[in-house]
Amino acid sequence: MKLLAIYFFLLGLSVIAVQAYARAEECIFRKLYGRDADICRGGLEVLYPELGDVGCTYIPKCSQYRKRITKEWNSPYVRYQKADRNKQYVLIMVDPDAPSRANPKYRYWRHWIVINIGGADLKTGRVQGHVLSDYIPPTPPSRSGYHRYQFQIYEQPEYEAISLSTEEKAFSGSWNMENFVYQFRLGAPVASTQFLTANYRD
Template sequence: MNLREKLTTQWGAPSILYPHAEEDRLYLLVMVDPDAPSRSNPRSAYWKHWLVTDLQGSKLRNGTLQGTTVTDYLAPSPPPASGFHRYQFLLYDQPPIEAELITEQKKSRRGQWDLMAFIHSFNLGSPVAQVQFLTQNYKD
């Protein structure tokens, strides 16, 4: 038996700490898998794992995630035998956002999500912070 199965197969949302956040700014967080269903055949990329808007800079500085969850957190879940997947966290300065754009994002599917169109439609520019990690199915 795999050690992870002994511990848990469910993981909660990670803590997000950004000590360089400006206290009076809002931020937007995206978590994606660009390798869905596999790195050799990413036909479902980007897979949207998490989208949170209106993150208060004053809270991000101490690791408190306080904002509006647009897409609920979905833990990394690479399919069996699909190899390693990159999971990317992208944090952006958030410009003013129109409510209907957020409503569209709530309705959008997770798979084949157009991250570049999202960045363009919200005028996000480049991330202020980003990190990624690699993982594979825990039974591989």
């Protein structure tokens, strides 16, 4: 009887240890790799409360981070410490995986555009400028897998009047980002990054 009690005691300890390990595993911030990591260049940082810089990572499931990034937190700090104080910048945030990475028929889903961002503000992460598209938090549909949320910083050409058309304002999906970049002569981004997250209910 004593051996049986010891057996169940040890079994209970092992179950607790496995559960603790599983919880700890969920909280690991996995870095992106391969092609998903190629966009991470220039030293651009995207900072949310508690998470810190989420650039080039998967958002973990622990502490309800995936729910909080969707439901609770406002727009992140976006910091580019190499910004020139004498220049202005454009920030674009998009989801190229709408409604799913396997079927991105609404690529690019526009999540945020801010123009006229001063270099000094960008150095500190305070995105202050003229908002063309209000911030929409990451909202991947249920059972659609991981979505990439991409952030790109462009130097803003002087005297360029940047705007969205009436049609673009009416719908955030299927946005022709390449045409926007070409139309307003933004060139290549000076820095970019992304993070991946899935629906918090999945």
